Structures are given as C-alpha cells and as structure tokens.
Amino acid sequence: MSLLQRSLAAVWHPCTQMKQHETLPLIAIARGEGPWLIAEDGQRYLDAVSSWWVNLFGHCNAHINQRLREQTEKLEHVILAGFTHEPVVRLSEELSALTGHALGHAFYASDGASATEIALKMSVHYWRNTGRLAKTRFVSLAGSYHGETVGALAVTDIALFREAYAPLVRAAATVASPDARAAEPGESAADVAIRAAAALEHFLAEHHAETAALIVEPLVQCATGMAMYDPEYLRRARALCDQYEVHLIADEIAVGCGRSGKFFAMEHTGVWPDFLCLSKGISGGYLPLSLVLSTDTVYQAFYADEVARGFLHSHSYTGNALACTAALATLEIFRDERVLEANAQRAAWLARAAEPIAAHPAVKHLRQQGMILAFDVACPESGFARGFHAHALAEGLLLRPIGNTVYWMPPYVLDEAQCQWLGERTLAALSKTLAGVP
Ligand SMILES: *Cc1c(COP(=O)(O)O)cnc(C)c1O
Numbered sequence: 147m148s149l150l151q152r153s154l155a156a157v158w159h160p161c162t163q164m165k166q167h168e169t170l171p172l173i174a175i176a177r178g179e180g181p182w183l184i185a186e187d188g189q190r191y192l193d194a195v196s197s198w199w200v201n202l203f204g205h206c207n208a209h210i211n212q213r214l215r216e217q218t219e220k221l222e223h224v225i226l227a228g229f230t231h232e233p234v235v236r237l238s239e240e241l242s243a244l245t246g247h248a249l250g251h252a253f254y255a256s257d258g259a260s261a262t263e264i265a266l267k268m269s270v271h272y273w274r275n276t277g278r279l280a281k282t283r284f285v286s287l288a289g290s291y292h293g294e295t296v297g298a299l300a301v302t303d304i305a306l307f308r309e310a311y312a313p314l315v316r317a318a319a320t321v322a323s324p325d326a327r328a329a330e331p332g333e334s335a336a337d338v339a340i341r342a343a344a345a346l347e348h349f350l351a352e353h354h355a356e357t358a359a360l361i362v363e364p365l366v367q368c369a370t371g372m373a374m375y376d377p378e379y380l381r382r383a384r385a386l387c388d389q390y391e392v393h394l395i396a397d398e399i400a401v402g403c404g405r406s407g408k409f410f411a412m413e414h415t416g417v418w419p420d421f422l423c424l425s426k427g428i429s430g431g432y433l434p435l436s437l438v439l440s441t442d443t444v445y446q447a448f449y450a451d452e453v454a455r456g457f458l459h460s461h462s463y464t465g466n467a468l469a470c471t472a473a474l475a476t477l478e479i480f481r482d483e484r485v486l487e488a489n490a491q492r493a494a495w496l497a498r499a500a501e502p503i504a505a506h507p508a509v510k511h512l513r514q515q516g517m518i519l520a521f522d523v524a525c526p527e528s529g530f531a532r533g534f535h536a537h538a539l540a541e542g543l544l545l546r547p548i549g550n551t552v553y554w555m556p557p558y559v560l561d562e563a564q565c566q567w568l569g570e571r572t573l574a575a576l577s578k579t580l581a582g583v584p
Contacts, residue, residue, distance in 0.1 A: 149174045149186065150171060150172045150174055153172055153174070154167055154172065159172075166532070170532065170536060173185050173189075173191075173539070174186040174187075177205075177206070178193075178204075178205020178206050179204075179205060179206060180204035180205065180206075180557075180559055181193050181194075181204050181205075181556060181557050181559050181560055181564065182205070183197075183205065183544060189542070190542060191539065191542055191543060191544045192542060192543050192544065192556075192564070192567075192568060192571075193205070193544050193556070193557065194543055194544055194545050194554050194555070194556045194568055194572075195544055195545060195546055195553075195554075195555050195556075196427075196431065196555050196556060196557050197431060197544075198426075199368070199400050199405075199426050199427070199555050200426045200427055200429075200431035201427075201430070201431030201557050202403060202404070202427045202430050202431060202476060202479075202557055202558050203430055203431075203476070203479055203557060203558060203559055204557050204559040205431075207430060207479075209475055209478065209479055210430050210432055210472055210475040210476065210479075212475075213471050213472070213474065213475035213478075214432070214468060214471060214472060214475070216471075217233065217467060217468055217471040218468065220467075221467045222466075222467060222468055223463065223466050223467055223468065224467065226254070226464045226465035227460065227464075231465075231467050231470075233467050233470035233471045233474055234254070234465040234467070234470045236470075236474055237252070237470045237473050237474055237477075238251075238252040240474070240477055241424075241437070241439060242439070244409055244410065245410065245418060245422070245439060248418040248441065249418060249419075249421075249422055249439035249440060249441060250439075250441070250442055250445075251439065251440050251441075251442070251444070251445040252437050252438070252439055253268070253437060253438045253440070253457070253459075254435070254436070254437045254461075254464045254465040254466075254470075255436045255437065255438075255461045255464060256434040256435060256436060256461055256463050256464075256466070256469075257293075257425060257434055257436055258292075258293050258397075258399040258423070258425035258426060258436050259292070259293025259294055259295040259298040260293075260295070260436055260461060261293075261397075261399060261423040261424070261425055261436035261437060261438050262292040262293045262295075262297070262298040262301065262361070262397060262399075262423060263293075263295060263297045263298055264423075264438045264459060265359070265361070265395045265397075265421040265423055265438050266284060266297060266298075266300075266301070266358075266359065266361070266395070267297075267457075267459060268421065268438065268440065268444065268457060269284075269358045269359040269393045269395065269420070269421065270282050270358045271448070271457060272358075272393070272444055272447045272448070273358050275447045275448060275450075275455050276447055278391075280355055280356050281355070281356060281357060281358040281392075282356065282358055283318065283319065283353070283356045283357050283358060284300065284301050284318035284319070284357070284358060284359055284360070284361060285318055285319045285320070285321055285346075285349060285350075285353070285357055285359075285360050285361075285392075286301040286302075286303060286318050286319075286320055286321075286360070286361050286362070287303070287320065287321060287322070287323045287324075287362055287363070287367065288303055288320045288321070288322055288323040289303055289304065289323050289325070289367050289370035289371075289373060290302060290303045290304075290320070290323075290361070290362070290363060290367060290370070291303075291304055291307075291363070291367065291368065291369030291370060292361060292363075292397050292399075293399075294307055296311065296314050296315060299311060299314075299315045300315050300316050300317055300318050301318045301361050303320050303370075304369065304370060318361075319349065319353065319357075321342070321345050321346050321349050322341070322342045322345040322346075323342060323367060323370075323373060323375070324338055324339040324341075324342035324343070324375035324376065324379040325338070325367070325373040325374070325375055326338055326339075326373075326374055326375050326376060326513070327373065327511050327522075334376075335374075335375065335376040336376045336378045338375070338376070339375055339376035339377075339378040339379035339382070340378060340379075340382070342375075342379055343378070343379055343382035343383060343386065346360070346382070346383060346386055347382075347386050350386055350387075350389075350390040350392060351390070354390035354391065354392055357390075357392050358392070358393060359392060359393035359394070359395050359420075359421075360383060360387055360392055360393070360394055360395065361395040361397055362380065362383065362394070362395070362396060362397065363397050363398075363400065363401060364377075364380055364396050364397075364398060364401055364406070364410075364411035364412050364414075364415070365377060365380075365401055365406050365411045365414060365515055366400070366401050366405075366406065366411070366515050366518055368400040368401065368518070368555075369400075369548065370548070371520070371522075371548045371549055371550075371551035372513070372518060372520035372548070372551055372553045374513050374514075374515050374518075374520075377414045377415045380396075380412065380414075380415040380417065381415050381416065381417055384415070384417040384418075384419070387420075393419075393420040393421060393444075394419040394420050394421075395419060395420065395421040395422075395423065396410075396411070396412050396419035396421070396422045396423070397423045398410055398411055398412070398422055398423060398424055399423050399424060399425045399426050399436070400426055401515075401518075402422075402424045402426075402427065402428070403424065403426070403427030403428055403476070404427070404480065404485060404486055404489060404516070404517065404558065405427065405516055405517050405518060405555070406515050406516045406517075406518075407486070407489065407490070407493065407515065407516030407517070408486065408516075409480070409486065410422065418441075420440065420441055420443075420444060421438055421439070421440050421444070422438070422439040422440075423436065423437075423438050424436065424437050424438075424439070425437070427476070428473050428476065429469050429472040429473050429476060430472055430473070430475065430476040430479070431557075432469075432472040433466070433468055433469040433472050434463070434469065435466065435469035435470065435472070435473055485558055488558070489516065489517055489558055492517065492558065492560060492565070493514065493516055493517055493519075495560070495562045495565035495566070496514070496517075496519050496554060496556075496560075496565050496568075496569075497514055497519070498565070498566075498569075499565045499566050499568060499569030499570075500512060500514075500519055500521070500554075500569055501569075502569065502570075502573055503521060503569060503572060503573050503576070504521070506573065506576065506577075508523050508524045508525055508576075508580055509521045509522070509523060509524075509576075510522045510523075510524055517555065517556065517558060518553060518554070518555050519553065519554045520551055520552065520553035520554070521551070521552055521553075522550050522551050522552075523547075523550045523551075523552060523576065523580075524550075525550065525580060527549055527550050530547065530549070530550050530579065531546070531547040531548065531549060531550070533579045534547050534552060534575055534576065534579045535547065537574075537575040537576075537578045537579050537583070538571070538572070538575040540575075540578075541571040541572075541574050541575045542571060543568065543571050543572065543575065545572065545575070552572065552576070554568065554572075556568070
C-alpha cells in the first residue's frame with residue numbers, strides 16, 4: 147500500500163469528510179524548507195496559510211531547530227506542579243514585559259481550545275471567589291470561533307462545528323459582530339463598530355448580573371471568513387466591560403504573535419483585556435503550546451489559604467520545556483530580526499500583489515490586517531472552496547478558502563518576488579475555478 151492509502155486507512159484526518167478523499171487525493175509531505183512544503187513526489191507548495199496559521203518563520207527554521215537541539219540535551223519536560231524550569235519562567239517574564247506588565251501571570255496548556263476553556267473557567271471562578279455567584283454566562287460575537295472542545299463550542303458561533311453537539315453545549319449569548327462588511331452606503335468601518343458596540347451595551351445593560359465575560363477575537367474573526375473590524379469596537383467593549391463589571395477575554399490565538407501588524411492585536415487599541423489567550427504562532431509552529439495571560443487583580447482573587455479558591459486546572463504537558471523553548475526562540479527571532487518592521491514592508495508587498503485580484507469582477511471586499519489578506523468571491527458557494535483549493539494546489543499553492551472567502555496568512559519569510567508569485571498564482575487559480583475548469 148502507498149503512504150496515502152495507509153493514511154486513509156489508519157489516520158482519521160481533522161476537519162475532513164473522509165469520503166471526499168475518494169476524489170481529492172491526500173498529499174504526503176516529505177519535508178519543509180522555509181515557506182515551502184515539499185511532497186514525497188517532489189512537488190513544491192507555497193504554504194500560504196502557515197499550516198493552519200501556526201508557522202511564523204518557515205519550516206525547519208535553523209534558529210528554532212538549534213535551540214530545540216540544545217534543550218533536548220538538558221530537559222524535555224517536568225511536571226509543573228511543585229516544580230519549575232528556566233524556559234517557562236523566561237517565557238512568562240518576556241510575555242508579561244510585552245504587555246507592559248499589564249498581564250503578568252501566565253497559565254499554560256497545549257492547544258488553543260484549552261486556552262479558551264481556561265479563560266472561561268478562570269473568569270467564572272474569579273466571580274465566585276469574589277462572591278458574585280450569578281455571573282456564570284458568557285457573550286461572544288456573531289460568527290465567533292474559539293475552539294471546538296465542548297466548553298469552547300459554547301462561545302463558538304459556527305453552526306457547522308456546533309450543530310451535532312448542541313445537546314452537550316450550554317451556548318453563550320451572541321451579540322452583533324462589528325464586521326466592516328456590514329457597512330451601509332456612506333458608513334465607515336468605525337461607524338459599524340460603534341453600532342455593534344451600542345448593541346453590546348444594550349445586551350450588557352440587561353444581562354450584566356449573570357454575565358461573567360465577553361470573549362472576542364480582536365480585529366479579525368478568522369475562522370468565520372476573515373471578518374475584519376475597526377479597533378474602536380474593542381475600546382468601547384473595554385469601557386462597557388468596566389462599567390458593567392464583566393471580564394474582557396481577548397482570544398489572540400490566531401491574531402497574536404505579529405499577525406495583525408503588532409505583536410498583540412490589542413496593541414492597536416490602547417487598552418488591555420483581563421485575559422489574553424495565545425497559541426498557534428507562539429511556538430513558531432513547532433510544538434503544541436497555549437497560554438492565558440491575566441491581570442494581577444484576577445490572580446489575587448485566587449491567592450488564599452483555602453485550596454479550593456486556587457485555580458486547580460491542569461494538563462499533563464502544562465509548561466512543556468521544549469514547547470517553551472520553541473516559544474523563546476520565536477521571541478528571539480522577533481527581536482533579533484526586527485520582524486514587525488520587516489512585516490510592515492512585507493504586508494505592503496502582499497497588498498501590491500493583490501491589486502490585480504482586486505480588479506477581478508467577481509472579487510469583493512478585498513481587505514487586509516497586517517499579515518492577513520482576504521477577499522470574497524461572488525459565485526455560487528457550493529463547491530467553490532474545494533474547487534479553488536484543488537486549482538491552487540495545481541498552481542503550487544496551499545490555500546484553503548473558507549466558504550467564498552480566499553485568504554493569505556503566510557509565514558513571515560516571503561520576499562517581494564514570492565509575494566508577487568503568490569498573487570499571480572492565486573489569480574490563475576481563481577480564473578480557472580470560475581471558468582469551471584475541472
Ligand atoms: C485556532 C483557534 C482556536 C483553537 O485553537 P486549537 O489549537 O485549534 O484548539 C481558538 N480561537 C481562535 C481564534 C483560533 O483561531
């Protein structure tokens with residue numbers, strides 16, 4: 147049996163109707179090299195989605211490899227209850243410093259959904275510890291995505307991911323998304339944000355007594371189709387959360403780590419949340435790692451003589467030394483290679499490369515936030531994403547549209563020529579898909 151046949155027999159692939167692989171072949175990747183994935187058959191694909199938004203500095207990055215090799219000779223992992231180690235301490239200190247010490251306490255897990263669960267549990271437990279027992283509900287934005295474990299599904303408003311599990315899920319309330327595409331003629335993105343904030347105020351005025359937290363994906367709701375919005379929404383949400391005594395949870399699992407143009411997306415707003423979730427890019431795309439940063443006010447509410455007032459949550463691999471080392475190496479690259487400055491240039495190259503796409507008559511709402519660029523395609527939705535994905539592969543690109551939204555979320559290593567090439571090949575894949583080329 148070939149590797150592909152063996153994979154289909156033994157591996158249950160994620161986010162996949164396995165039967166579709168009867169017609170769409172799997173691709174076996176032999177190795178990675180910078181932004182390139184190199185298949186067993188020698189084909190090369192530009193990883194324009196950073197392998198599900200995790201890879202920041204290309205595959206097999208020499209610096210991260212070196213740091214990991216050194217760490218494997220010292221310590222791979224140790225229980226983090228009762229013990230500590232240099233990588234987890236340094237990582238926590240560096241992340242705290244990046245928030246200007248507004249969020250100085252780091253709690254670790256392995257995947258993004260677990261970070262969401264931790265923030266939700268910490269928020270409710272905080273209110274319990276402070277005598278506000280009624281505050282056990284959450285509110286999220288329409289179209290939100292915060293992960294797919296049962297608790298995280300409660301604040302994920304994507305029917306396809308939630309419907310089958312509805313009986314398990316205590317769904318949160320949803321309020322209007324500030325998605326700038328909802329602008330009426332003559333309205334700006336900020337106008338839409340102000341309108342959505344008014345809807346949030348309306349909700350909180352009525353429900354603050356039982357609401358523990360508002361959870362948001364700052365600036366870009368990625369999984370629903372790269373819905374981008376004005377930072378004014380977050381400033382207003384922060385003020386409303388303060389006014390109504392509701393926590394603000396910023397899920398920066400996708401938009402953190404430089405993706406938005408700043409290290410944290412919340413830096414575009416001038417305010418901080420009570421909880422900030424990170425995962426995906428934090429380990430450079432190397433190892434599963436997630437964390438929740440929280441304020442000293444939150445931390446102090448758990449600090450007591452009674453054990454049960456503490457946050458007793460744990461995961462086996464909490465604070466894994468190799469994953470923390472990959473994250474430290476990632477932060478070193480940000481500093482040593484002045485990545486945020488370089489990305490400002492890179493984002494401009496992406497914008498230029500997308501100009502011919504914007505001129506295509508079927509393309510609407512071409513939009514960009516830092517290192518995320520997206521556009522919507524006016525055509526019947528059925529089959530577009532799959533058809534486009536296949537045409538993109540034939541052009542040497544890994545792209546996975548969400549519904550009719552095509553997006554780029556590439557690693558922070560593309561040069562000007564590669565950005566140009568990405569634009570040309572994307573346009574070619576789009577033309578072939580719309581022309582109905584099989
Ligand atoms: C990917 C993602 C998650 C879930 O992370 P996993 O590691 O896939 O569990 C949560 N929130 C956002 C915004 C995400 O993009």
